Amino acid sequence: MQRSAGNGGLIMMHAENGIAIDVLVEQALAAGHTDPRYHGEVRRELLEAEATHRAIQLARVAGAPLYVVHVSAEQAVAEIAQARDLGLNVFGETCPQYLFLSTDNLAEPDFEGAKYVCSTPLRPKEHQAALWRGLRTNDLSVVSTDHCPFCFVGQKELGRGDFSKIPNGLPGVENRMDLLHQAVLDGHISRRRWIELACATPARMFGLYPRKGTIAPGADADVVVYDPHDRYTMSARTHHMNVDYSAYEGRQVSGRARTVLSRGAVVVDRGEYLGHAGHGTFVPRATSQYLI
Template sequence: MSTVIRGGLVVSPAGAAAADVLVEGERIAAVADPGSALAQAWATAADRTIDATGKYVLPGGIDAHTHMEMPFGGTHSVDTFATGTAAAAWGGTTTIIDFAVQVKGTSLLSTLDKWHAKADGNCAIDYGFHMIVSDVNDESLKEMEACIGAGVNTFKMFMAYPGVFYSTDGEILRAMQRARETGSMVMMHAENGIAIDQLVAQALASGRTDPVHHSLTRPPELEGEATSRAIQLAKVTGAPLYIVHLSASQALAAVAAARDTGQNVYAETCPQYLYLSIEDMAKPDFEGAKYVASPPLREKSHQGDLWRGLRTNDLSVVSTDHCPFCFKDQKELGRGDFSKIPNGIPGVEHRMDLLHQGVVGGELSLSRWVEVASATPARMFGLYPRKGVIAAGSDADIVVYDPTAKQRISAATHHMNVDYSAYEGMEITGQVSTVLSRGEIVIDGGEFHGKAGHGKFLSRDRSQYLI
């Protein structure tokens, strides 16, 4: 099947230019100047023509941080790989990288097998995995190399959640040394979990049980401290470091300072930290539980710093940390005890749209939008140039985006398998018009044309950002 996408503005990190995109099968065959002989020839011969007049033509979005079917606190996130990847496609994301979660006492390779079994044959778009390492020992450190051979070369660790995912500084040091030896990368959830647990216990003992105390017991200073500590451990070992879901000005300052010295440190943030705040967590009648995630939502004063960090590249990527739990029966487990509220906010469907509001509002350039949402994640996680760019030879993961369309975010209309929206009622400008995944139309004309099983597992190469 051949396709020509005509009349659009093709956007890349280097700029935007009018061009026609020529697709043959699963790959982009050429990007041609409108009116050129090549473009005219394809327009005549193509099996299918997509009119992109007045629209942007973007490389498909890459959400490098999702949690489909993730077990947490006696329950699990409600998006399956089928529902979650379909919802991602609705929002212009054509690749996700999910987290395989090691349970203490189990092996990394058996964990990877479990996540393959969940995803295989169920995904509407392409997918890869990171590995969560919660049990650092001689065997798991050895298995890191086998994971790399299996296409998984990023390993997430936690300074939070003692007794569940938490790793000591010594364990983190050993894993970082192993990452340095193998050319892989450690991703860090950076919050001081030991101190946080004390603050949580004190709050509950004094009767402070409402959802807002989830944020108040996880102050930004403890995210900043843990981020600084992770950076120092990475410096000692010579390992690269990627800070996940950075939410606080203090943590950003630590990342920026390290990068200014040339240290190989990177960070992502998430849309919830750009648009939502602790005020949402303070909503009455337990509504604040909908916004409980870790790190927590912060005071609005942090948002300006995060947007600035995206502009300056101290924040390199925007992912969602999509981890959806329904309000009914799941978030409600924490009534009377905020520490029992499942942590997570749904968002895989709205990342591209929410970032486009940054373009509309002057926080991001058009090119930077594409960079943080697609090109940099592809480079960071070993997928470029197969993904993250509209160029000859790349996968035909393409989004035709209408920058003038108006829409209203609502649980009544979203496609995620969750009973609320964290952005309920938000009026936004811009909307996906057409989505192609490896040359196949997944979204078009307000309808889903994809199917479970189309998405393929992506065995990832070494990050292009490792030195």
């Protein structure tokens, strides 16, 4: 953190108290609690909030900026909000799984809950209201995915009989924009806020603006033509991610990208990939535009 305070870097922090969680995992397994739902029960909300508070205070001492990734608990949002009210360089992100899924999914029977094991873990539905409120008030500045897919067959199954051995992570990068657009239709956020959370703010936060994150002369002409009326059902049978299940199987949403341009070239049109190997290019990043 002291090094970042001096060179303009931005610390990205996964905030959980791992030492305490290790103790609770050991105790849960010893008591015969092996099902996936216990992954969420041992990684308690207060341990996320405590680690968030601790990271903020250490960053204050070091004079460093702090970006707290995949915030899931109401208490952690409160810690970030308090820091921002003090004018500190503290930022938070959340992910679609925390906005649309919950511990009810972790508790699905027949080991189906393993599909939803990620860290920070899914929380009870009551936490979702605080996350949405944080996105509206800018106490949470970004919605990312923390996309980390493991197949259910042969990978998630490694944790049968021991939830601590279930590979952590969910597939979701293909679903983020559409889920957030549905949130616009459901009244959680505005259409302008949808673009800020998913496109404009990340580009500025991570030093890619103005090459990315805007449609303007000199920018990269990365453009998505979005059809807000294209209603479809999310499913592993139709998604493009290389994983054998969908965390949002059967969920209906309205809105889907129709055409995607990368640096002015059409790479996707009506669900068909038109890109080619070699089109990608290295994009150097600068310092965050949000640091004061």
